[in-house]
Amino acid sequence: MPHAPADAHIRFTLHPDHHPAVISTTSGSTSDAARSHLHDLGFRSIGPDAMVLARIDHEEPYYANTAAKQLSRNGFTVEIETALQDEIDTEWTWGNYPFPWCTRDEVREVSADAQRIHDDIAEGRLIIHLHANDGNTTVAVGTYASGVHRHVHLHGENHVRQVATAYEDETEAVAEFHRLYTVAVRPGPAPLTDLEQSVRRALRGESTPLPRVQFTEAQAAPPTVAGPGEHEEFLNALFESSQHWAKHRTWSDETTIASHENLTIRAELDHEARHRTDIAWTIAEYDGPVGERLWRATITAGTPVRLIHAITDHLDAPLPVDAADPHTPLEEAGWSVASHPARTTWQAPNRSVTFEHLPHAADDRWTAFGGDANRPAWSIRLSAGALHDLLIQLTAAAAELASPPPFAARRSPPLPRLPPPLPQPRARVR
Known part of the structure; x- marks a missing residue:
């Protein structure tokens, strides 16, 4: 049976409030098919014709570009705004990355794993029992809904959160967590980081609230940058x-x-x-x-x-x-x-x-x-x-x-x- 023509038009733009999150808008008779593809690629609906890609690793331009290429190969018409294209063309790096020995591709792999953990927690596939601060970062113990080694210790926050250890038994995982972090252990998941809160607001289609403290121009001056030539x-x-x-x-x-x-x-x-x-x-x-x-x-x-x-x-x-x-x-x-x-x-x-x-x-x-x-x-x-x-x-x-x-x-x-x-x-x- 022949496929219906992919005559939907998809436009990708930078999110106005959650930089560098990406918004996609669709139009055309096959918009539903396009939106299904976008959902599989990490976009979430925030309106009848709009979807958003918001991540904790700031890699939205990279993954939006990947989505645009896949949709183009499937016959859809894709448009990328100029500002977003500039972000796609700029291969940026984390200035304070804790694993400086990693290559750019390895950094992206670590971030992708952290994103999966974040999504699993946000969507209820990973339940966090306890958390603590080990002096440098947040650690936690939780249980996946399915899997062989489904009881895990987590280490880190945001784009560097990792599975540190996996256990087959929940009691063993929780007991070992108590042994390692003793009086620092607290019930339930840790409070959301500022980045996690921002991502979740973007996924709900909410605008970013103004910060409580407004910095003066002298306190937050833009950096001096060399001009062309x-x-x-x-x-x-x-x-x-x-x-x-x-x-x-x-x-x-x-x-x-x-x-x-x-x-x-x-x-x-x-x-x-x-x-x-x-x-x-x-x-x-x-x-x-x-x-x-x-x-x-x-x-x-x-x-x-x-x-x-x-x-x-x-x-x-x-x-x-x-x-x-x-x-x-x-x-x-x-x-x-x-x-x-x-x-x-x-x-x-x-x-x-x-x-x-x-x-x-x-x-x-x-x-x-x-x-x-x-x-x-x-x-x-x-x-x-x-x-x-x-x-x-x-x-x-x-x-x-x-x-x-x-x-x-x-x-x-x-x-x-x-x-x-x-x-x-x-x-x-x-």
């Missing part, structure tokens, strides 16, 4: 103003390499970097002209030029510093600090810039980023081995970036201004 202008000005850097050709016009005269430092700019998570700059220092790499910095496309300038200036002519630790300029500027055995985080008073130290990491030992940790507007990541004085100069520049004058003038002498670049032809010259 600023990185190229900075690179051109660097060559014009300093005799220490030389331009080198590459096999591709997509990149420019700047080599320091000491032959141990190299900076590479990718001119094709556009999205906020794209790496635009890679700067590295080596143990001699053909030696091993000592450290590396990666810088994304939206990073303010002021911070890149701080790095290159230190490599050219280090400023005298008297700080004992790299984070000293941040503490003097009144940044708040949160410490954990695996991570220490400093945040500017206006929350526009954050600086992190992961003492056990190799590639991303030090990280500075602007804006929300989950979707940073820009980031700078330095590996283990980054120079002590370089880090101090970078944190001083970050403190100046996030603080109004005259604070920065008291921290360190201002970095010299680069002269404006000479007029350049439209074509890139290497």
Whole structure:
């Protein structure tokens, strides 16, 4: 029997109140079939012609794109709004992810497992008996309605919640939970996190209520972001103003390499970097002209030029510093600090810039980023081995970036201004 034509039209847009949740609207004679497909792909109905995809891992754009491709293959007409398409094209990362060794695909697998646990609890397939706080996160014990090892201990919250241990007997699972967490054990499920509450409001079609505390503009300032072409202008000005850097050709016009005269430092700019998570700059220092790499910095496309300038200036002519630790300029500027055995985080008073130290990491030992940790507007990541004085100069520049004058003038002498670049032809010259 031939199938009916799939003449439904599906439009995907970002949710206006629950970013980055996605709303789908359907029209056409086969809308019911389209809505059935969308339900199987995680969308839930919030109206006669509207469905919503709201997740605890902020991966809605990725899964909406997957749904759009499947519906297109089934013959439906699919439209994706521009703002949502931009989110789909931007491969973002969690700024404070607790498993930094995971690849992007592995992160998505962990999040998908956490989403399934969340859905099982929300839809009654997993009943939580007890919960506790182990000092770092929430843990719980619960029972699935079916399955062999259906009594489980859960560890974590939101997008990193996992099944820690599975048991065949409920009594054993509950007794072991009491033994592990003793006086911290509380009956029933833990209170919903802010993210879980937001997701459930979106699934019910409710708007987000205003927070009780309204932050002033000074307390929640938007991060400073480099504009189009600023990185190229900075690179051109660097060559014009300093005799220490030389331009080198590459096999591709997509990149420019700047080599320091000491032959141990190299900076590479990718001119094709556009999205906020794209790496635009890679700067590295080596143990001699053909030696091993000592450290590396990666810088994304939206990073303010002021911070890149701080790095290159230190490599050219280090400023005298008297700080004992790299984070000293941040503490003097009144940044708040949160410490954990695996991570220490400093945040500017206006929350526009954050600086992190992961003492056990190799590639991303030090990280500075602007804006929300989950979707940073820009980031700078330095590996283990980054120079002590370089880090101090970078944190001083970050403190100046996030603080109004005259604070920065008291921290360190201002970095010299680069002269404006000479007029350049439209074509890139290497």
